[in-house]
Amino acid sequence: MSTPTSLRYTETHEWVRMEPDGTVTVGITDHAQNALGDVVFLELPDVGRTLKAGENCAIVESVKAASDIYAPIAGEVIETNQAAVDAPESVNADAYAAWLFKLKPVNADDVAKLLDAAAYDKIANA
Amino acid sequence: MGSAAQRIVRRTLLRFWTNLNLPPYLAPKLPTLREPHLGKQTPLFDLHVAAGAKIVDFAGWDMPIHYGSQLEEHHQVRRDAGMFDVSHMLPVDVSGAGAQAYLAKLLANNVRKLTLPGKALYSCMLQDDGGVVDDLITYFFAPDDYRIVVNAGTADKDIAWMRTQAAKMAANVTIVSRRDLAMIAVQGPNARAKTWAALPGSQAASEGLKPFQAAKWQGEFGEIMICRTGYTGEDGFELILPAQRAGEIWKALEAAGVKPIGLGARDTLRLEAGMNLYGSDMDETKNPLESGLAWTVDFTDGRDFIGRAALEAYDRSKQLVGLLLEDRGVLRGHMRVVTPHGEGETTSGSFAPSMNASIAFARVPAAVQLGDTVEVDIRGKLLKARVTKLSFVRNGKVLV
Numbered sequence: 001m002s003t004p005t006s007l008r009y010t011e012t013h014e015w016v017r018m019e020p021d022g023t024v025t026v027g028i029t030d031h032a033q034n035a036l037g038d039v040v041f042l043e044l045p046d047v048g049r050t051l052k053a054g055e056n057c058a059i060v061e062s063v064k065a066a067s068d069i070y071a072p073i074a075g076e077v078i079e080t081n082q083a084a085v086d087a088p089e090s091v092n093a094d095a096y097a098a099w100l101f102k103l104k105p106v107n108a109d110d111v112a113k114l115l116d117a118a119a120y121d122k123i124a125n126a
Numbered sequence: 127m128g129s130a131a132q133r134i135v136r137r138t139l140l141r142f143w144t145n146l147n148l149p150p151y152l153a154p155k156l157p158t159l160r161e162p163h164l165g166k167q168t169p170l171f172d173l174h175v176a177a178g179a180k181i182v183d184f185a186g187w188d189m190p191i192h193y194g195s196q197l198e199e200h201h202q203v204r205r206d207a208g209m210f211d212v213s214h215m216l217p218v219d220v221s222g223a224g225a226q227a228y229l230a231k232l233l234a235n236n237v238r239k240l241t242l243p244g245k246a247l248y249s250c251m252l253q254d255d256g257g258v259v260d261d262l263i264t265y266f267f268a269p270d271d272y273r274i275v276v277n278a279g280t281a282d283k284d285i286a287w288m289r290t291q292a293a294k295m296a297a298n299v300t301i302v303s304r305r306d307l308a309m310i311a312v313q314g315p316n317a318r319a320k321t322w323a324a325l326p327g328s329q330a331a332s333e334g335l336k337p338f339q340a341a342k343w344q345g346e347f348g349e350i351m352i353c354r355t356g357y358t359g360e361d362g363f364e365l366i367l368p369a370q371r372a373g374e375i376w377k378a379l380e381a382a383g384v385k386p387i388g389l390g391a392r393d394t395l396r397l398e399a400g401m402n403l404y405g406s407d408m409d410e411t412k413n414p415l416e417s418g419l420a421w422t423v424d425f426t427d428g429r430d431f432i433g434r435a436a437l438e439a440y441d442r443s444k445q446l447v448g449l450l451l452e453d454r455g456v457l458r459g460h461m462r463v464v465t466p467h468g469e470g471e472t473t474s475g476s477f478a479p480s481m482n483a484s485i486a487f488a489r490v491p492a493a494v495q496l497g498d499t500v501e502v503d504i505r506g507k508l509l510k511a512r513v514t515k516l517s518f519v520r521n522g523k524v525l526v
Contacts, residue, residue: 037180037390040477041456041484058469061456063196064390065478067419123424 001030001124004096008072008111009120013107015096016072018111025074027099028060028091031124036062039091044101051075053110058100060091073105073110101102164188168213169308169372177386180486184389187214192388199391200479203358204522207314208387209379213300214278217304217366218285219271224298226269231431233264234414236424240266246338246355249422251284252326252433255414256440260284261324261404261422265340275291275309275366278405291432307340308372312384313395315522317362321352324382325375328352332363347371357392358519359399388398397485398478400448400517406459407446407473407487413437416489418446418516446473448514449486450526455504457511459485469495472502481526482517489515 004011008016013032015027033039041061051057051071058069058071079102090098105111115123138282142230165188174181190211192199202208220229229237235249245266251259262279265273276284285303292299313322322329331343332352340353351366367375378387393403400418402408408417415423415437423437449472451457457475470493477487486502494500494513501508 037192038195041454042196043455061477062480063200063394064191064455066458092195 001025001033001034002028002096003117003124005008005117008114008116009124010072010114011069012068012070013124014069014072015115016111017099018108019102022104022108023078024073024075024103024105024108024111025099026069026101026103027071028095029120029124030095032060032067033095035094036060036065036067037092038063039088040101042085042088042091044085045077047077049077051077052109060088060100069100071103072114073103076104076106078102078104129442137309143221144171150337166214168211169369170211170213170376171377173373174211174386179386179388183390185214185277187278189214190386190388191390192351193386196388196390196394197479199385199387200394202385203314203360203387203391203395204480204519205314207312207317207320207362208391209376209384210311210313210378210387210389210392211309211357212311212364213308213369213372214279215309216276216281217287217307217309217453219302219304220274220288220299221271221302222297222299224295225272228292228295228297228299229264229272231295231430232288232421233262234431234433234437235264236426236429236431237264237266237272239424240264242336244340244342245414246340246353248338250408250414250419251287252412252414252431253433254436256415256433256436257410258404258408258412258414258417259287259410261354261402261408261419265351265353267342269297273304274363279405281431286358304426306369307366308369310367310372310376310378310379311356311358311362312365313356313360313362313363313387314359317360317384318354320384321363321365321379324378325350337361346507347375350375357399357401358395359401359517360395361521370462371485393474394476394479396403397474397476397487398480398519400515402487403474404445412489413440415440415442415443416446420489444470444489445492445494446487446489446516447494447496448516448518449475449500449502449511450481450487450514450518451484451486451500451511453509453511455484455507455509456499457484457502457504459486461486463488463490463499463511464501464503464508465490465494470494470500478518480522485514485518486511487521 041057233249237307470490
């Protein structure tokens with residue numbers, strides 16, 4: 001399972017990418033998609049919703065289970081990935097390409113406080 | 127604050143495991159991402175691990191939930207042929223001069239209907255109050271010779287119950303647990319042909335079998351009981367075979383093009399087929415009449431079976447129906463169902479791969495009619511679902 005070093009991670013298995021324009025893209029990790037199995041349904045937050053760090057904001061459902069997704073950092077939802085909603089299996093195919101939502105962070109520095117790839121791998125493989 | 131967080135964690139954990147349709151007493155303590163392999167193992171366990179299976183705890187057994195993709199495994203069974211290791215289930219031999227009379231009293235369906243050797247009967251075994259001890263299949267060979275296959279999670283309880291009842295009736299029976307046997311279910315439209323290709327000589331012994339009929343075949347692997355039964359809604363066999371030969375037989379089937387299928391796909395296949403799962407759709411607190419199993423209870427001839435009086439007194443206020451979700455989402459077990467006649471609850475639910483939709487079984491008031499629209503509470507949102515029969519897919523065809 002892959003954990004790109006260019007991304008940041010949470011203990012709850014989200015990945016986070018800081019974009020050049022200051023927004024933040026969020027998805028679930030390869031480890032998470034593998035643990036969940038075939039993804040069949042996504043429920044994503046409404047655009048415009050303001051999220052607190054750690055807030056339960058989305059659902060990923062696989063054939064066997066539903067899993068909550070938490071906001072990695074505080075921010076406003078500015079976009080959700082309709083292509084992933086329409087083809088949930090894309091999360092299994094490439095969890096880092098099939099992003100879930102983008103945030104405009106309250107504080108961009110929050111991203112650097114998240115786990116790096118090595119720290120996440122330690123948790124994921126604990 | 128802490129309690130809210132704990133609630134979320136608890137809810138998430140509960141949902142994770144209830145979504146596997148395991149009753150709480152069968153569910154593992156924590157949804158660990160690595161598998162401790164601490165449970166009981168079937169004779170095929172090492173082959174599952176070698177095939178890359180993801181192993182989970184099921185009723186105390188380390189079982190494969192999938193070998194890669196649960197969805198692909200589901201389609202493999204609907205479109206071709208797949209095999210399941212179901213060796214965690216337990217064959218129980220019931221023999222003796224009193225066997226028929228004993229089973230006629232023990233089971234809610236009537237074993238006296240069985241006259242053709244090898245004929246199978248699906249039945250519930252009930253408590254006095256009508257609650258279901260287990261659901262099982264009984265195979266008839268002679269009035270003094272039966273084999274029963276019971277569920278894994280209930281096997282110990284079933285044996286104890288059966289022995290207690292035999293003692294109470296002073297029945298002239300011998301009850302023998304057959305943990306020396308393993309079971310492989312081969313299911314799918316090509317399952318029989320591929321089984322015959324894998325096991326030379328088996329065709330002559332089994333091609334004349336009708337659905338729900340079995341034969342014992344003596345071949346190179348010892349005695350294999352070939353049963354034309356299953357839990358998928360597809361044609362195929364369940365093979366009851368010597369445990370020490372299970373690996374060879376599994377490999378022979380694999381070489382004939384039968385793919386290994388995990389318990390995950392077994393659950394979506396049985397759900398689409400409208401087949402009950404013990405512990406989710408019924409248990410000791412529910413009777414067969416409110417569990418979609420009235421067709422398995424035989425009230426004719428005034429036969430005195432355990433639980434009869436309670437079933438006759440039951441007001442038939444509840445029924446088990448199918449639900450097809452019309453809004454987007456995924457139905458799971460233990461969701462609240464809102465109907466014009468009162469509330470109900472889903473007992474099992476999942477995404478249905480052959481229908482590309484979500485389906486569930488739900489226990490609802492008896493006044494709810496087929497075709498009605500009801501609402502299901504999914505995380506606080508009421509989503510629309512249509513009431514259907516308890517059979518969504520049969521022999522590869524969608525029925526609803």
